[in-house]
Amino acid sequence: MSEILVVAEHRKGAIRDVTYEMITKGRELAEQGDLDLCVAVLGDEVGSVADEIAKRAPDKVLLGEHEALREYTHDGYETALASIIRERTPVVTMVGHTAYGTDFAPSLAAGLGLPLVSDCIDLRLEDGVLVATRQFYQGRVNAEIEVDNSRGSIVTVRPTEFPPASPAEPKAKVESVEVSVGPEAVRTEFLEFRELETAGVDISQAAVLVAVGRGIGEEENLSVAQALADLLGGVLGASRPVTDQGWLPKERQVGQTGKTVKPKLYIALGISGAMQHIMGMKSSDLIIAINKDPKAPIFNYAHYGVVADLFDVVPLWTEKLREKKG
Amino acid sequence: MVVSTLKIVVCVKTVPSIEEKVELNTEETDIRKENLVFGINEWDSYALEEAVLIKERTGGTVTVVTLGPDETHLERLVRECFARGADEATMVADPALRSADGMATAKILQRVIEDMSPDLVLTGVQSSDDGYGQVGGALAHMLGMPHVSAVTRLDLKDDAVLAEQELEGGLYRVARTKIPSLFAIQTGINTPRYPSLLKIRAAMRREIKKFELAELGISEADIRGWSAGRIRKIFFPKASTELEFIKGTPDEVATRLSEIVARMVL
């Protein structure tokens, strides 16, 4: 047990940011435990992906190529990673808490009989023992978990939590590893990618976003937020429950499975601030949040917070802006 | 193979609603739950609805399975599931389940479900309290099934299943698999129905299969062993240092807010 293993995530030839973020955290762990930092790249003809990752200076890049790994499948990833992990017995295997990562990490851990801590926001090694920080209750509390990692461990790491590793010297060596994935191993066949059809407003281009969450209560109440947005020259965005219910089209959704936005002004009305929402808006220039719940996680990311019923404040706010504008 | 009596199992969890009342317990290992209101995990209401829709199209039975420390909460959850269209229910109530994490939960679900030989197992993508996002995938492995997570569309044709998995930023991946298989259902896939009062009343009389952990051959030590580790402590996350709470009457707050954004925008 002498290494930290990061599983690289890439899609359609592009390396996903979480890979570089995990290299940053993985390097810290490697130093704490006097270990090597390795990155596994799986796929078919992905040598250029491996070379690109090698420039971020892990100690080694493991390149596992096989035609059955051409497209992501959980079976393909599990089969390949299980043999790599059995052979190399990393102290910690790091996977992104992403759509792919949350798809294969749980079954991989179950298959190997290794502990899994998901959606980690911090990790450290204390005398070889992994201590992972993750959140419960949709971001309301943090918990420190002491992991029983005597045989190794798997963690999924929340994207956007750590700075990405920059290119550095020395470039890592790329080493091919044998992975065999039998044709019968893959039971979910990849058919195609589909992209959300968009028609109207591109919220990622807006300078001002007034975003509504479940706290808006019902579709009819959208007009309260719309009036504010109109005065500010902005557009309406939404959290997932609002688009799930069809009150606004899916293309207005902010977050991991919606759009990433970075407006000059982001106003969150009745949004609790689940991490999947936060990931899409936390780098906005100015964030104002109105929520009844003083402990709503959205306040941990806001510049100005108002603990109130949005319907007591927003109409008055709109009124005053209207007076100002004359 | 044409499946005429599809056996669908749905894993459902009861979770506390946590607006405005989060306090830590004295050991600082969890929040206080005595006064919280419990209800069906949001993702599981979509999973159950999807199962009932499939049953209505192709025939079959929908069995809900739930585990948890509090028998009263579980029973209320199961009654609600009956009223929403479930046919059968199995529950495991045991205080020892308080310390079960995602992997341990999957292990216990496996013990309950494997004898049912289901064609389809549906879970939610995540539970809103623990947020592990791992029970579905782990359980699939334990049951020897392929799976797809974050499913936003499910089409069944004989024993083939077409599933659309939601990726990031408006991208989806379409995959094909065969039953038996497991799918972790994402919100928005359907519109969960509200149970009518009549159905809720009828559900009061339905039989529920109940197990204790010992009857499944599971001990508290097993649960500890299956879990990833132990929670040392919990604490509230830090607010951003820049945060300023604006206080006062709604009128004062509105005035201050207009000043802030006037500088920004007008």
Ligand SMILES: Cc1cc2nc3c(=O)[nH]c(=O)nc-3n(C[C@H](O)[C@H](O)[C@H](O)COP(=O)(O)OP(=O)(O)OC[C@H]3O[C@@H](n4cnc5c(N)ncnc54)[C@H](O)[C@@H]3O)c2cc1C
């Ligand atoms: C894989 C995955 C991907 C996801 N992707 C996204 C995504 O891209 N975007 C996204 O947003 N979510 C996403 N989610 C869902 C996310 O986990 C949360 O469920 C969601 O963000 C919650 O939305 P909300 O804050 O509007 O609702 P809630 O969490 O229900 O919060 C409503 C808030 O409104 C407040 N409130 C209620 N009434 C009022 C009032 N009158 N005045 C003021 N405040 C009030 C309440 O105090 C509460 O804080 C995803 C989840 C998963 C599992």
Ligand SMILES: Nc1ncnc2c1ncn2[C@@H]1O[C@H](COP(=O)(O)O)[C@@H](O)[C@H]1O
């Ligand atoms: N105690 C439980 N009883 C039944 N199903 C559960 C339980 N915990 C989790 N699940 C299922 O697993 C899904 C994912 O939960 P989690 O991995 O905890 O985020 C949930 O949506 C449920 O379908």
